[in-house]
Amino acid sequence: MPEPLRLLQVGAGGMGRAWLRTIDENPDVVLVGLIDLDLQLARTAADEHGYAEVPVAASVGELAEATEADAVIDVTVPVAHPKVSIDALLRGLPVLCEKPLAETVRECLSMVAAAEASGKLLMVSQSRRYFRTGNAFSRQLAELGPLGSLSCEFFKAPRFGGFRARMAEPLLIDMAIHQFDLARKLIGAEPVSVYCESYNPEWSWFDGNAAANAIFTFDGGTRFSFTGSWCAPGLETSWNGHWRAGGSGGTAIWDGDTAPQAELSSGSALPAAVGDEPEQIAGSLTEFVRAVREGVVPQSEVHANVVSVAMVEAAVRSAATGSQVLIADVLADAYAEAIATERDGALRAVLESWPSVQKVVGLRT
Template identity: 75%
Template structure:
């Protein structure tokens, strides 16, 4: 048996606690250190989760040399992801970063370039890729043949308080990346364009647009439609959404909480096969460990995950302009902006090396 990977976790807030529990439940990893700007919070979090002997620090730099870490888990707020992840990569440490990878495509590109310059893995934790029922739904779709249309409905009414209720596009920016990312996995193709409208119902308690509808065209011709609201009173959907796929060989539906149902064109039922795999961030951590040990690219390697962030940014632009947006335009503009703003010569060289016409239509970077 190989030795457990020694992990440095950066971030001890709300999700930080969830990750600490996940690390403690996985025998293939061990916590080597915990970093948070609030040292008292880091110490309390470490102690509460059984890590009284684990060192804490206010910066990654303080622990890298004395922790003998093998990798970093970045559980900071999205605005801090570029700084933390790029710093870890510069120390030669692979990184598993919480979603969203960054707040903009431009920042994601910088992080991807830093990973390539360092020759280290940067993976994003897209937890809904690791739902057993979602995986069963995906297996049904694979048997049904080419997908013509995939639809997703998401209707909840949470009262978060705080920053989410003040955001300009809370549903699209803070939530929809889950559904957008899962659509890419289920369809098995990449998005090309989007038309989106966002709005705020009169009874909404959000300052910004808490509801949206979007239609994406994928490279293989599939249409993915998303409609949702964060101020939907009554008959709420699952947090995993409600899904329906129409394919050449039949139809499959999944309500997000119970096993999916599929029917072949012949009228015969196609049973769901639900495996006993690790779920959500536990599944993400298992895949990260395997990728670090084997060099096999994980499904949410940062270069691949970029397209999910681009879907969000493109939908927001479409809603703002009232027009269809080509996702390639977002990628090319973001690359130009990243090049213009970059001051690190190694990262800049990588950014300039990418051909924007082809860079995002290739397999994930080798590790």
């Protein structure tokens, strides 16, 4: 048995505590340090989760060498992801970063450059990729032949308060990346363009647009439609949404929680094969450990994950302009901005070495 991976976790808030529990339940990892700008918060979180002997600090640099850490889990707020993850990468530490990778595609590209400059893995925890019933749905879709359409309906009525209540596009920016990213996995292709409208019902308790409709065209012609609202009380969907896929060989549906259902064009049912693999962030952590140990490329490796963030940015741009937006255009604009604003000479050199930003992140050109 290999020695457990020695982890530093950055972030001790609500999501950080969920990660502390997940780390404790995985025998392949061990927490060796907890980092947060609020040292008292970090100490309290560590103590309450059985890590009384684990040191706390305000930065990765204070603990990286002293603890002989092998990797970093970045569970900070999104605005801090670039700084924390890039610092860890340039210290030679692989990073598993909570979603979204960053607030802008421009920042994401600098994070890609840091991963390339350091030669270390940067993976994003897209937890919706690790639901057992969702994986069963994905396997059913593979049996349906080419997909013509995929749809997701998402209707919830959370009253978060805080920063979400004040965002201009809370649904698209804070939530929809889950469904947009999962659509890429389910379709097995990359997005080309999007037309999106966002709005705010008159009864909404959000300041910004809490509802949206988006239609993505994917490479190969598949359409993915997303209809959602964060101010939809009554008959709410799962947090994963309600999904339907139509292919040349039949149709499959998934309610976001339970086993999916599928019917072939012959009229016969296609059973769901639900596995017992780790779910949600436990699934992310398991895949990260394997990737670090074996050098395999995981789901949501940083290069590919940039496309999911670009889908969100493209949808927001489309809603603002009232026109269809190309994903490639969003990437091109972000790339130009990244080169113009990147202050680290080594990272800027990596950015400038790319022959095509679209190719770097896996899009066709």
